[in-house]
Amino acid sequence: MDDNHYLTTYEAALAVVATGMKKARLKPDTLVINAIIGAMLFSVGGMLNLVVHSVFPGIKENNPGLLRLLQGSFYPIGLFYVVVMGAELFNANVLFFTVALCRRGISVLDLLINWFITWWFNLVGNIFVGYIISHFSNTTSSDAFIEGSHELLASKMEYSFVQNLIKGMAGNFFVCMAIHLQIMAKPLHVKFLMLYLPILTFISLDFTHCVADMYIVIIGKINHSPAPWGEICWKLLLPGTIGNIIGGVFFGIVICWYMHIYVVERDKKELNLPIYEFRDQQPELMQDSRVVRQKDPIYHDDVEAKEDAKEKNSISNSNDSSGSEVLETQSNFEPRPFLASHASAISRLSNRRKNSLSSVRSPRNVFPVYGMEEPLTRERTIAGDRAHAGEVTDEANDDNDDDDANEARSIGSQLVRIFTTRSRKDTSNDC
Numbered sequence: 001m002d003d004n005h006y007l008t009t010y011e012a013a014l015a016v017v018a019t020g021m022k023k024a025r026l027k028p029d030t031l032v033i034n035a036i037i038g039a040m041l042f043s044v045g046g047m048l049n050l051v052v053h054s055v056f057p058g059i060k061e062n063n064p065g066l067l068r069l070l071q072g073s074f075y076p077i078g079l080f081y082v083v084v085m086g087a088e089l090f091n092a093n094v095l096f097f098t099v100a101l102c103r104r105g106i107s108v109l110d111l112l113i114n115w116f117i118t119w120w121f122n123l124v125g126n127i128f129v130g131y132i133i134s135h136f137s138n139t140t141s142s143d144a145f146i147e148g149s150h151e152l153l154a155s156k157m158e159y160s161f162v163q164n165l166i167k168g169m170a171g172n173f174f175v176c177m178a179i180h181l182q183i184m185a186k187p188l189h190v191k192f193l194m195l196y197l198p199i200l201t202f203i204s205l206d207f208t209h210c211v212a213d214m215y216i217v218i219i220g221k222i223n224h225s226p227a228p229w230g231e232i233c234w235k236l237l238l239p240g241t242i243g244n245i246i247g248g249v250f251f252g253i254v255i256c257w258y259m260h261i262y263v264v265e266r267d268k269k270e271l272n273l274p275i276y277e278f279r280d281q282q283p284e285l286m287q288d289s290r291v292v293r294q295k296d297p298i299y300h301d302d303v304e305a306k307e308d309a310k311e312k313n314s315i316s317n318s319n320d321s322s323g324s325e326v327l328e329t330q331s332n333f334e335p336r337p338f339l340a341s342h343a344s345a346i347s348r349l350s351n352r353r354k355n356s357l358s359s360v361r362s363p364r365n366v367f368p369v370y371g372m373e374e375p376l377t378r379e380r381t382i383a384g385d386r387a388h389a390g391e392v393t394d395e396a397n398d399d400n401d402d403d404d405a406n407e408a409r410s411i412g413s414q415l416v417r418i419f420t421t422r423s424r425k426d427t428s429n430d431c
Contacts, residue, residue, distance in 0.1 A: 005185065005186045005187055005190075006184055006185055006186065007183065007184045007185075008184075009184070009259075009260045010260055010261065010264045011184075012180060012183045012184045012260070013099065013180075013256050013257065013260035013261045014261065015183050016095065016096055016099045016100070016179075016180065016183065016252075016256055017099055017100045017103045017105050017261075018105075019096050019100075019183075020093075020096035020097050020098075020099060020100025020101075020105060020106060021100055021105040021106060023088070023093065023096055023097070023114060024097070024100070024105075024106045024110040024114065024411065024412065025411075026411070027411075028117075028411065031088060031114065031117050031118070031121075031411075032117060032121050034086070034087050034088040035087075035088040035089075035090075035117060035118045035120075035121035035122055035124075035125065036121050036122075036124055036125040036128070037085070037087045037088075037125065038082050038087030038088045038089045038118070038122060038125065039089075039121070039122040039123070039124070039125025039126045039129070039211060039214070040125045040126075040128065040129050040133075041078055041081035041082045041085060041087055042078040042079060042081070042082050042089060042122075042211055042212070043078060043125070043126055043129040043130075043215045044074075044077055044078040044081060045074050045075035045076070045077055045078035045079070045212060046075075046078070046126075046212055046215030046216060046219075047129075047134065047215070048074035048075075048077065049071050049074055049075065049152070049216075050140065050145065050148055050149060050152065050216075050219060052067060052070045052071065052074070053067075053148035053149075053151055053152055054140075054142075054144040054145045054147070054148030054149075055144060057144075060151065068203070068204040068205075068206065069200075069204055071203050071204065072199065072200035072201070072202075072203035072204040073196075073200060075199050075203050075209075075212065076178075076192070076195045076196040076199040076200065079175075079178065079195050079199060080191070080192050080195050083179070083182055083191065083195065084188065084191070088118045088121075088122075089118070089122065089211060090115065090118040090119045090122050090210070090211055090244075091172050091175045091176075091209060091210070091211060091244055091248060092175065092176070092179045093114055093115060093118050094115070094172060094176065094244065094245055094248030094249065094252070095175075095176040095179055095180065095248050095251060095252045095256065096179075097110070097111040097114055097115065098111075098248065098249045098252030098253060098256075098257075099252045099253075099256045099257045099261075102252070102253060102257040102261075103257065103261065106412070107412045107413065107416075108412075109412030109413075109415065109416065110411060110412035110413070112412075113411050113412055113415075114411075115245075119210075119241065122211045122214065123214050126211070126214040126215045126218050127218055129215065129218075130215060130218035130219045130222055131218070131222065134219055134222075135219070135222050140219055140222075140223070141223075145223070146223040146224075149216070149219045149220045149222075149223045149225065150220060150223065150225050150226075152216045152219075152220065153216055153217060153220030153221075153225045153227055153232075154225070154227065156208075156213060156216060156217075156236050157227050157231065157232070157235060157236060159235070160235065161234065161235055161238075161239045162239070164208050164235060164236055164239040164240050164243065165239040165240075165242055165243040165246075166243060167206070167207045167208040167240070167243065168207070168208040168209075168210065168239060168240040168241070168242065168243020168244045168246070168247065169243040169244075169246045169247035169250070170202060170205070170207045170208075170243075170247060171202050171207035171208045171209045171240075171243070171244060171247065172209065172243070172244035172245070172246075172247035172248040172251075173202075173247040173248070173250065173251050174198040174199065174201055174202035174207065175198070175199070175202070175209060175244075175248070176247070176248045176251040176252060176256075177198045177251060177255075178194065178195045178197075178198035178199055179195075180251075180255075180256055181194035181195070181197075181198065182194040182195050208236075208239075208240040208243060208244070209240070209244065210237060210240040210241045210244050213236055213237065213240055214237075217232055217236065217237065
């Protein structure tokens, strides 16, 4: 694989964890706006789906297979917009927060807050698109579009609670697969292909996606569909949401965390393999996190060459005769593997940067940042450095109070901190 363009499954799984941790630190206003925008972008698939049902008369009766394939081809467009714009989608966050929770990068409270907010404001975004963009612009007010919206909603209401629950499990399994696969690829055209294949599969098989169904429900009810709201919520939205959670959690725990993180690290330990040194470099907040796979942008080959030259000169100056023998012996060796040579270069550059840059501890609640001081115990554990996970230094304990002002906190931890502080104040006042 090209180191600049693709990640392994293990690296992609770590990127899922890092992305979940970053999403847990979003401010409430940012989370709300991103959830609304995410639904607006994703609803593109629903609008195109409505076009197919409306402007191709008789396609459902004469060629239902072609209709399914067209549906599956359109929905990946909306998901692609969500991914590249860094917006919030409930179904994708089921994956991010499940894996981050398994890795102990977030709390259960962080997960519940994000899922609750993204679901409801994804609904708000679909309502905005349905009423303002589609209805008040008269885009979907013709007889053909009214009939098509009725057919779409009626097709969803044909299934029972249990059937939609199972369809929701399968639907979000494929959505999470699409999100996980696109993280492995950096080029945008490859990202779209990785999204296209799983989404084409689950839409063509008529599985359920709760956010996609929101637009169908909204536009159907705007056009006076006879389906009652109570039946829509009970038979479609509720089982679809529960099924999406079950399917996404299953994919996140079994495939992303167990197969691609736990098993890989367990085998490394049992086989005594070297620890992979590259860590997350903290890219744009709203984009998927990436494990470092490139050289430091400041210190390039010239720095490595100077370091190697200094080492060789020091050896030759200190002991000419023995040094020549050592160099001659080393020249007979095979070249070092890429990982080992690059890891040693990274280690040398890390020491250089520690001396030249201000000593700042790697921040809390994020993956350890390359080039900064040693992270705290919890962050080392999240990143897979479990060798010293049980050792908490006195320096780390001393920094706990000093760094509180600069700590990157998640919404859940902020709420816990507020309530615990209030309870302590109330107790002191009572005394």
